[in-house]
Structure formats: structure tokens, C-alpha cells
Amino acid sequence: MTLAVATAAVAGVTAAAPAHTAHTALTGAAAETHGFLSPTGVEIAFLLVGLVTFGAALVTVTTRQLVHAALWLVVALGGLAVEYLLLTAEFIAWVQVLIYVGSVVVLLLFGLMLTKAPIGRSPDADSGNRWAALTVAVAAAAALVWVVVDAFRTTWIDLDGPAAGSTAVTGASLFQNWVLPFEALSVLLLAALVGAIVLSRKAKAESSSPPVNSRATPGGSPTVPNSRNHSIGRKGSVSGTDPVEATSPGKATGSAVATSQANATSPVKAISPANTTGPAVPKPASQVKPASPAKPKPTGSAETATDLAEVASGPADVTSVPTEPGSGPAEAAADGAEPGSSPAEPATGPAKQEGAP
């Protein structure tokens, strides 16, 4: 902020206006430019789509046909994607469509199929807990809506400026400031994948053994260590075909670039000397605007560096196994983070979130 004000003061009076608007927007004193009872077109569209989304969600949780619930979930998630678009977060919207509508719902349908969920109306779709659930949900909704409306009734989103969620902006932010959590997330996905395989393999090993025999012995424990050993043994070979890792080269180049750009003094150069010439575009963008994130908290860098070092040392040994295909950048990121350079500071929040699970 101080830097912005300083530059404004140097630039002259013309620069004072945006600074002023930014200030008033923060305090919420600019309500007079918007009419509460005169909704804009975006608001109407948001409201309508929101109604559809909410209705679809309600049907999802109340319908007695299980497959229909999954399909109504598609409607609700798609509606949410539209809401994202209306909020100018286009990248999130497409990710929503891709992952949720495209894969998660399909997974859920597979799950329904594999658990032999009944097709058609099933009378016992709701448990006996529904009235308690309804009470809790309505009470929570009332409290939340009250709080939210009370808190934000004079707050407005300015959707007119540059799109906040365009792919370029999101990518720049993601691979500039969020690289390490992002990579940790890939490890999480890998772990989830391995876990899912372990769980389903265990079931397979269990089903292959005669059920009578395993029931006669008091505990089915002998099969458990077997399957566990087996899955661990397979871990290395599985990771090579990991879909997450398969997508990583695409991200990897970006992350390496972003890292090398953000801290010119970091020892990343030794690993990626070719990258320095490539992406000249992000550099000015990230120099003009984000002076502020690095500056307001200069004191926190020391401790966050140590935090990061811990976080990085955690996944570093894990990733060393599966990262042969295109994981040079991942190591580069880890190496770059350890000296405690500048991009470490904003990453601490999510990095800890990644580290905690």
C-alpha cells in the first residue's frame, strides 16, 4: 500500500483517483454508486443460475432415485461453473466442468454401479435421521445467511476491471506464488491414488481367498500384511504411470520459469539455465503489480523459510522415487525454496495446509 501511495504521489494527481476508489471500496463507503433494488444484468443472471443451482442441489439431496441424484449433481455443479464464469473466474469454471462434471460425477456413478445401487425409486434413501438433519441444516442456513447478509450487505464486487480469474492471471499467480503447495498437492494426489489402489487391491485379495476359511479363523489379519507388503512393493512401478505425473511436465516448465523469474538470485539457474531466456512476458507483469506482497512482511521471511524447509524436506524424499519422467522442476523448486528466497513467504499458508494432512 505504501508503495502504491508513494508511486501515486510521484505520478501526480491523476493517479490519486484510483487510489481513492481502492480505499473507498475497501471501507464500503462507495455504496451510493450501486442500487440495491436496481440489480444489474449480471446480478439477475447470477440469481437465476443460483436458483437453478440451489434447486438442483436440493433435489440431489432429497431425490429417492440414486442415479438421478448423481445427475442432478451434474446440474448443480454445472450451475456453479456458470456462477464462476459470472464472477469472471473462467479458469476455475473450466476446471470445475472438467474435474467435477467430467470425472467426479462419473466416479460417483461408477461407485453407485459397483455397490449395486438400486435403479429407480428406493424408499429408504433417507435414514431415520432426516428430521434432525433438517433441523440442523435449516438452523445452520439461517445463521449463516443472517451473518453473511448482515456482514456484506453494503459490499460490492467490481467486475469491470481486468478479469480476476483469467487463465493468464491464474497461471501467473499459481506458478509464481503457489508452486510449492501445488507440487505438494501433486504428492497428495499420488498418495490418494496409492491409497485407493491399496484399498481396492486389499478387497481383491480378500475376495480371492476362500471366504469360509477366512471366517473360520478369528481374524483375517494374515491377509492384511500380505496385501500391504504387496502394494508397497508395487508403489515404485505404479508411480511411473501416474496420471498426475503424466501431466506434470506441462506444469513443470511453467513452474521452473516462474521460480527462476521471481528470484533472480536463487540457485535455480544451475538446474534450468535454458529457462531464463524463454518467458520474458511474466516478468514485467509481476514487477509492476506485485510489489506489495513481498514488501509488507519482510520480517516473516526468516521463519517462513525454515517452515518451508521442513515442508520441502518432507515431500522431497517421497518425490525422489516417482519423478523420473519430468520432475526436474520439482526438485528445482525444492532447491530454490530451501535458501529462503522471496517466493517462500506467501506460500507458507497453503504449504502448511498441504503438510498437515
Place this chain on the structure above:
Amino acid sequence: MHLAYPAVLAALLFCTGLYGVLARRNAILVLMSVELMLNAVNLNLVAFDVWLSEAAQDTLHSGQALTLFTIAIAAAEIGIGLAIVLAVHRNRGTSDIDKLRDTAEGPEADGPDSDAAAAQADRAGKAEAAA
């Protein structure tokens, strides 16, 4: 745009998901409801990110980044959750949540002496379930 719109919609979606988690019997439907709750949070994140990126000139885009993370984690969660549901279904023959009551106090657990017996029966039941 008024910030209350996305916020209220997120709250309502969250509570809808909450209801689903609490009221649905099939474990996969419960997972769907969890997805609804996660998406409500995502909507909040996106809305506030858009608001803050303009109002406070926040260029970190933490809201959108976290939304992406949430989506990824949700994908992981749904994978693991489905695997667990499948394992349970394979072992128990059901995926109804209210039938998985191994942690319940046994009905015959009446006196101080029968506690041990109940625990033993419980353990036996669990072993059987694991088999």
C-alpha cells in the same frame, strides 16, 4: 455485483450439502453431499477472491489458487472415499451408513461384568466383518 449473492448462495448450498450428509443413507450419496459442501466453499473462495483482487488489489489470487487446491483435494477425497465405500460394500454387503454400527454399545451390556463380554462380542463381530 452485490457480494451477498454468492455468499448467500454458498451458505445455502453448504447447508443443503449438510442436510445431505446428515440425512442420506447411501454412503455414495453422502459423498455427493460432501461435494456440494466443498463446492459451496469454492464459490465463497472465488467470490471473495474476485472482490479482494479488485478492492484490495490482491494479486496473490489466494482464493482461486485455494479453489484449485480444493478441487484437487476433492478429487482425491472422492477417490479414497469411493474405495472405502467399495471395500465396505464388499465386506458387509451394504453401503448404508446407518447399518455400520460397530461402535455402538451392545444392548446386552448391562452390568459391569457384561462389559467385557460385550467388548469381546464386539471384537468378534469386527473380526468377522474383517474376514
Place this chain on the structure above:
Amino acid sequence: MTTTTLAVLVPLLPFLGAAAGLLLGRTAPGFVRPLAVLPTLTALVLAALVAVRQGGDQAVDAHTELTPTGSVPVELALHIDGFAALVAVLVGLVATCVQIYSTGYLRDDPRYPSYAALVSLFTSAMLLVVYSGDLIVLLVGWEIMGICSYFLVGHYWETPEARAASIKAFLVTKLGDVPFLIGLFALATDTGSFRITTILGAVAHGGLDHPTLIALLLLAGVAGKSAQFPLHTWLPDAMAGPTPVSALIHAATMVAAGVYFVARLLPVFEASRAAMVVLAVMAAVTMLGSGLAALAQDDIKRVLAYSTIGQLGYMTGALAVGDRSAAVFHLLSHGAFKALLFLAAGVVIHAAGTNSLAAMSRMHGLRDRIPDAYWTMTVALLALAAIPPFSGFFSKESVLGAAEHVATGHTGHAPGAAGWITLVAGLLTAVLTAAYATRLWLLAFHGQGVEAADHGRQPLTMTVVLWVLAVPSLALGGFAYRSLPDWFDGHDLTPTLTTSVLGTGVALVGGLVTYAAWRHTSALAARAPLGAVAAHPEGDAGLVEAEAIASHAPVYGDVAYAPDPSDPGRLLLGPLHRHAAVGFHLDAVYAALFVRPVQAGASLVRFLDREVVETYVRGAGALPRLLGAAVRRAQTGNVQTYVSALLAGTVVLAVAALLVATGA
């Protein structure tokens, strides 16, 4: 080595032997017998050396204080005068004989190692009591004897009689030990020291504030240990132990400790005339009662046990008339012949296979099977009956002489009443003693009926010690009564003419009357077949005795009594016989006075505990129980219910927090 070093070694050696025996008993069985006999034998030799060196001169005193112990110092002190030296020799002699005898008697007993170690420990404790110059150190030995007697009397713990007898012996002696301890403390408080010499010095200067109280408290402990009325009931029951243990307890150690203690502290007792009279009455009742009871017993060992009580009565009687020389003289001679009697009785029981006199009286030729026991026992019985020239005669005459001395007006030390009581009771008891000695001898060795079974010769270890002990029984009194006053206080121990004639006369009368009665009744023996013998006559003596004890009550109906019409005691006692056989119902009185109130109290406490206290406990548990039941109902196992409750609570908390935060 100085006399002090020798004296320290005397109690120490058996103690070390006991410790080594307990440690090595299982691992090195070959060392058990040497470890049992040799330390005791060495202790005997050393005690004799100490006696020779002391020689009745100035008492040997030595003391060291290990650590300060508060207001009244406790010191490791030796005080060896003539009494201590001679009693220690007696203890060593009897203990050695018992140890040697036991090697044969308990030859096949699996518990012999612990038995021998306990006997050594017992001996060591008694020697400690004898030599100790400090009352607290004396008390240590005193209590060790109590616990050792518990273990040794209960040696045959497979039999219920032995278990009951051991517990009874322990409890009754402890009953006396509690006032004894208090009396010791009171004495130390009055005189400011636990040292015997200091106490005696203080008493000589009239330093006692509560002489009667202290004397009576101490008397309770003495009565318990020395089996005086009314705490004597443990002693006949203690016959359930092995015979060598009986010999040890009765002759030299445990019961002698009480008399010895009074002899040491006699000035304390003399300070209170009332205590002396009480002592005399106690002695008289003990003597007469035990004499009558001995005449009615069927178990040969119980006869001897009651005779011990009676002879201890003589000793306390001598103390009651203030003559401790006579008391210790009788203690010495009695120790010799009573040990002999018990050891011989062990041989008799082994040979006969029974401990019942009624059964022995229907056995022909028992004396030919065991001539050693026959002759030595005859000597010992003559000594017991105080027939001249056996040693018992001299010691008993010294007691009677002292009593007569006091009764005839020389009341410097003791009240005249005590003298008369002791004299009369002593003379009456002399009749009874002679009577039951004669009865025992006649019934045991002059039975008529089937031939006694031949189990071979008795072990040499068992017969040799009989002859060893027969020597002092025969000759100690006659040779010693002249020299003993030099060792003791200087009182003349020579028999006076009056009491000698009187005592010997009544003894002869008692013996002859019993013989006549026996002649009269022995014809009945053939008409009333009776008796049972041990099932394993070829076993060692300990096994035979254990079986005899265990089978007495089932066969004859009681441990002490047999329905034998040919018993001369039955004829002599007439209607008294029934009561005398059971010790004049003293056990029943105790049962009514103590056991039943205690049991009633126990059942009351039990009732209170079960019904009252437990009700409160249950009541205290009821509310949490109900709450637990209610909470348990909530544990349905349905996860959705749990989450619902959790979220409902969260909503409530969030709303509350909001309301508080906004100040609403």
C-alpha cells in the same frame, strides 16, 4: 580370646548356622546336618568356656552403643553372671542333644533343612536372651523365639492339630507380649535405661515409681512365655509339634525364658509385694491344675507338657518367695531331665507306633524293645518325682526349703503369704507329680496284652543323647547343690530336713497310691480293647509321630483324652477326671470369653461392611450408573447421529459467539 568375644560368639554361631542352613538347605543337602549340629555344639563348648572363665565371680559386663536411639539408649550389652553362664550351658547342651537327636528323628523328612535351621535360630535367640544385658536386645531374642515356636510347632502343618496349635502358641504368647512390651517401656521410663545392671541399681535405690504396675505387666509376658496360668493353654497343644521341638521348647529355651527373665529382674518384682503374692498364686494354681490335668492325659507328650507347666510353677513359686537361686537350680535340673523325658518319649512313640498311653498299656514288652529309653526315662521320671538322690530331688527341695524359709517368718524378700502358698501347693503338687510320673511309667512300660511290634533298633543318634542327658538327670543335683551357691546369690541350696522328709514322703505316697490303683485297674485293660498304631511303623520317627497325632482324635475322640477304664488316673481323680482331661475347660472358657466375642464382633463388622457400608457404596454408584445407562443409549453407533449432534452444537456455539461478539 576374651570372655566377651567368646560370649558374643555363643549366640552368633547358631544364628550363622541357621542362616547358612536356610540358604544352603536346598542346594547342598549334604551340608545340612553338619550345619545344624556343629554350630550348636561349638556354642555349647564356648558357653562352657565362658562359664568356666566367669566362674561365678564378678559378672562380665560389656556394652556398645551402635547408634543413639532417643531418650532411652538401646545398647548391645552383655551381662554374664553365674545364672547366665550356667543357663547358657544348659541351653547349649539341650540344643546340641536335640539337634543330634533330630538327625535321626527326622531322618527322612523333606523339610528337615528348614527345621534344623529354625532350631538353630531358636537356640541362638535363647542364648541371646540369656546373655543379653539390655532389655530391648533381650526382647529381640524373646520375639524370635515366639516366631520360631510358631514355625516349629507347625512343622507337621498337614495336620489340622499342628496348624491350630502353632497359631494358638503364637497368639497366646503374643497376648502376653503386648503387656510385656508396655511393661518394659514403663520400666525403662522409670529407671531411664534398658540396661539390666542400671535398672537393678536404680531399683536398689528405690527408683521405681510404679513397681506393682510394671511387675504385673511384665508378669503377663512371663506367664505367656513360661506357660503359667492363665496363659498356659498353648503348651499342651504345642505337643502337635515334633518331639525334639517339644524337648527344646520345654526344657531349655522358650518356657525357661520367662523364669529366667524374672530371675534376672527379681529385685524389680520384689519391689512390689502384691506382685510377689500374685506370682505365688499364679504358681500355685499352675502347679496344682497342671498336676491334676497331667494325671488325666492320654497322650504321653501331653502328660509331659503338663508336668512342664507344673515344674515351671515350682520355679515361679521359688521366685515368688524371692529365691532365684532355687528357681534357676530347678530350671537347670528340670531342663536336663525334661529334655531327656521328651526325647525318650519320642523313642517310645516311634517304637509303639502310638502316642496314646491307653494303647501302650495294652502292649506287652515295649520296654524290651527300647531298653535305652526305658532306663533313661525311668531315671528322668524319678528325677521328676523328686526321689533322692536324683537331681530333681535337690532342686525341688531347694524350692520347698526356700518357701518354708519364708513361711516360717524370714520375710525379708517376700511376703509370708507367698511362702505359705508356695509351700502348700508345692507339697500337694509333689504328690501329684509322683502320681502321674508313676502312672506314665506303668502305663507305658508295663502294659499287658499283645506283644509290641518290633521295628528294629532305634537310631544311634537318638539313643546316645538319652544317656548323655541321663547323667545330669541322675547326678547334677547331688553334685551341684554345694557348689552352685558360689555361682548364684549365695543362698544355701542344701535340702533341709523337714522339707526333704515331707517332700519325699508325699512323693512316695503318691507313687504308691498310683501303683495300687494301677494294680486295681490294669485287670480291666484286657476287657476293653483299645488302640491304634501308626500306618507306617517302618518310617522315621517323625512320620510315625505325625500319624499318631493325626489319628488320636479320630480314634479316641479327643486329642487329650481316651475312654480307657483301666487308667489309674481315672480311679484316682474320680469325677475330676473328666474336667482334668480337658485342662479344666480353660479352653472353653477362653472360647466363651475371647473367641466368641471376637467372632461375634467379626460377624458384626462383616454385617456392617456388607449391608451398611456396601449400601452406601452401591448408592454412590447408582447415580453414575443411571447416567451411564442414559448416555450409553446415545451410543447408537450411527455416525450420522453423532455428526448431527456435533453440528447442532457447533451452530449453537457459533450463534452464541456471534451474539456475544456483536453485543446483542
